[in-house]
Amino acid sequence: MFENMLFEVQSISDARGTIYIVEQGQQLPFDVKRCYFIKELSSQPRGFHAHKTLRQLAVLVQGSCDFIMDDGSTKNNITLNSPKQALLIDTFVWHEMHNFSEDCILMVLASDVYLEEDYIRNYDEFLITVKQG
Numbered sequence: 116m117f118e119n120m121l122f123e124v125q126s127i128s129d130a131r132g133t134i135y136i137v138e139q140g141q142q143l144p145f146d147v148k149r150c151y152f153i154k155e156l157s158s159q160p161r162g163f164h165a166h167k168t169l170r171q172l173a174v175l176v177q178g179s180c181d182f183i184m185d186d187g188s189t190k191n192n193i194t195l196n197s198p199k200q201a202l203l204i205d206t207f208v209w210h211e212m213h214n215f216s217e218d219c220i221l222m223v224l225a226s227d228v229y230l231e232e233d234y235i236r237n238y239d240e241f242l243i244t245v246k247q248g
């Protein structure tokens with residue numbers, strides 16, 4: 116379930132610095148309709164939900180953080196600590212973000228606009244939904 120979730124972000128360095136590239140059809144397996152980023156993070160964890168239809172790619176711009184990815188039967192702890200790493204957050208995966216470094220900046224590319232009704236924010240409801248298939 117969790118294999119193929121980590122993508123390598125292409126990077127090109129020269130004397131001016133490094134450019135990081137996420138491109139449709141390469142690292143991105145969906146069309147992007149929204150981009151948001153999360154920064155100025157405290158020690159409080161975030162996430163604690165799953166999406167019904169939304170697919171997302173989380174790109175670590177700076178710093179580090181841990182993701183707990185849970186498909187209802189298996190939990191995986193994934194540390195992002197390089198801008199060369201991007202994590203696919205697929206549908207019906209309960210995800211939590213923990214242990215943000217002070218400088219952490221997380222950019223997320225999303226397959227749709229923001230719809231609160233797409234979120235499952237209750238863990239018991241999530242387990243019932245995935246068990247029903």
Ligand code: T46
Binds near residue numbers: 161162171173204229
């Ligand atoms: C996700 C993880 C990785 C909006 O109004 N529009 C938006 O596009 C987003 C992303 C959020 N919001 C509102 C909804 C809440 O009132 O901003 C507030 C904070 O959102 P939330 O508590 O969902 O934040 P996180 O960090 O727990 O989750 C976010 C995304 O919402 C979610 O889709 O998968 O990052």
